[in-house]
Amino acid sequence: MSPAFGAMEVEHYAKGVLLEPFLHQVGGHSCVLRFNDKTICKPLIQREHLFYETLPAEIRKFTPQYKGKFSLLSMEAMFISTVSGIMCCP
Numbered sequence: 854m855s856p857a858f859g860a861m862e863v864e865h866y867a868k869g870v871l872l873e874p875f876l877h878q879v880g881g882h883s884c885v886l887r888f889n890d891k892t893i894c895k896p897l898i899q900r901e902h903l904f905y906e907t908l909p910a911e912i913r914k915f916t917p918q919y920k921g922k923f924s925l926l927s928m929e930a931m932f933i934s935t936v937s938g939i940m941c942c943p
Contacts, residue, residue, distance in 0.1 A: 897922055 872886035875893050886894040905919035 892920065
């Protein structure tokens with residue numbers, strides 16, 4: 854888990870964090886979830902991850918704030934799957 858999540862007090866949720874569907878999702882992304890009022894979660898695309906990791910400081914104020922990656926557990930039809938994701942602020 855990224856150190857940035859500590860600032861959001863994720864430790865408070867010892868049994869997990871409830872992610873809600875992001876209602877304002879646009880085309881191009883499947884499964885965008887809402888962490889809180891300022892943070893969304895979406896599937897990790899390695900190229901996008903590299904983009905945020907190497908983004909020059911001069912243009913960071915013009916892009917969503919990248920908060921790192923984490924593992925997301927979801928239950929569907931009694932199966933548990935792990936999905937990598939990234940966090941960013943709109």
